[in-house]
């Protein structure tokens with residue numbers, strides 16, 4: 001049986017200021033086994049990055065209120081003191097941020113930035129020479145000649161900078177890698193290269209991964225499980241087969257599939273989902289997708305849909321109330 005690595009249980013995140021309360025993440029739960037990859041998909045503002053920052057313990061302290069549990073290797077990270085979290089970050093859980101242009105320190109060479117991560121989490125008690133050897137190894141692993149370690153970030157292209165970020169993230173061989181839209185800021189021409197590289201490295205090291213993206217193509221290529229996020233909720237979850245092969249879907253997921261350009265279609269316009277996500281400071285009393293949903297019923301305006309489970313597949317939508325099965329397997 002696969003070993004459970006991460007359990008996110010009923011997590012809620014609010015950003016509270018004097019003026020308003022933003023309901024960023026609303027009661028989400030999912031699990032991840034060692035070596036598995038889950039894709040969290042959704043449009044901008046759905047709560048994907050807040051979910052990642054919650055796991056990393058990097059939410060802005062003064063304004064964020066978090067409830068629930070994030071159990072990683074048996075320990076609740078939400079109750080772990082900051083001092084201990086500093087050891088978890090980088091060593092056990094690493095994150096690749098969205099924008100490689102702003103994630104690196106411009107006045108430190110890339111080699112020193114990778115070495116810094118190794119020195120901070122020096123679990124193997126490596127000495128200087130061994131650290132430099134490891135820097136050379138990780139640079140080679142991400143396809144950068146080790147001689148370039150003495151160069152500064154501005155001497156690298158966007159794609160190469162993202163490779164450096166990946167090298168830093170993988171330097172300490174973390175058990176969990178969170179990739180937050182790792183290719184969004186990159187040219188289309190190198191997106192595929194970076195995704196293939198992350199996938200190869202993950203397979204080689206058996207690292208579990210949370211892939212945050214709005215691109216269903218990336219999910220199909222890299223993930224074992226999928227969670228579709230909308231207005232801070234996981235509205236559909238399942239295995240990659242549940243999402244890509246099963247014809248039953250939440251209307252939002254149907255909309256996501258419908259807005260993918262089809263090279264074989266003669267359509268002259270794309271088919272976007274009309275409307276916008278609800279204001280997170282004022283979520284509607286019923287279904288969050290009601291204003292944009294072509295199947296809206298009167299119950300949808302007033303009653304929030306619960307999750308209906310079909311084996312490993314779960315959909316939060318009143319349309320599935322009749323098809324509901326009693327069998328529940330958490331993905």
Ligand code: SF4
Pocket residue numbers: 250251252287288289290291293294295296297300305316317318319
């Ligand atoms: Fe549409 Fe109602 Fe389902 Fe929401 S619950 S997605 S409004 S049918």
